[in-house]
Amino acid sequence: MSSKSYPRSRRVAQQAQQVLSELIRRELRDPRLGMLTLTEVRMSKDLGYATVYYSVLGADPATAQEILTxxxxxxxxxxxxxxxxxxxxxxxxVHDELIETGARLTALIRQAVDDDQARHVESSAEEIPPAEHPEPTPERRAAEDGLEPDGV
Structure with a gap:
């Protein structure tokens, strides 16, 4: 792989993500963090700055932000x-809201599909009127026409 297609900043960012995950797990034993996941690390080209994106489960994102900062x-x-x-x-x-946004969108899509299916069932029930007279069987049709039914 050439360095132009895979720059050093990206390679260092991936390694930094692994190292930071381990350091946070080992060094920060604050129960207020909940379950913390580092979703991505982006390094500046000169490697002077690392933006660390994280998501939390079971904790307040603002509290996690304070602890991490x-x-x-x-x-x-x-x-x-x-x-x-x-x-x-x-x-x-930086708190990564992508996971929460994805979950919220999935719930909205599921709700829309459920509503659409319910609406489809309701409209199907309205289109089919209740049967006042049952559909005549072949035998009944033949009897009404004065003919003998088949097979007799």
Whole structure:
């Protein structure tokens, strides 16, 4: 793979995501974080800044933001050492709302489909009038016409 098709900043970002996940799991033992997932890390081209996108389950995103922002300085040193780069990147944490948005859109789509199906069932019931006279059988038709039914 050539470096132009896969820039160094992207390779370092993937490694930073793995390292930060482990550091946060090991070093930050704050129960207010809930289940934290790092969804993506984006590095600047000069590797001076890392934007870390995260999602939380079972915790308030604002509280998680405060905890992560205050821990950024503590995480920066070990991250730089493990990555083997001269200057550790400045960490910026951003709550990733993509998962919540996707779940909300899925629920809306499911609701729309259910409503459409219910509407279809209601309109089908309205189109078919209740049977005042049952559909005549072949035997009944033959008797009404004065003919003998088939097979007799």
């Amino acid at each position: 205050s821990a950024a300085g503590m995480l920066r040193g070990p991250l730089g050492r493990v990555l083997g780069i001269r200057h550790s990147p400045e960490l910026r944490f």
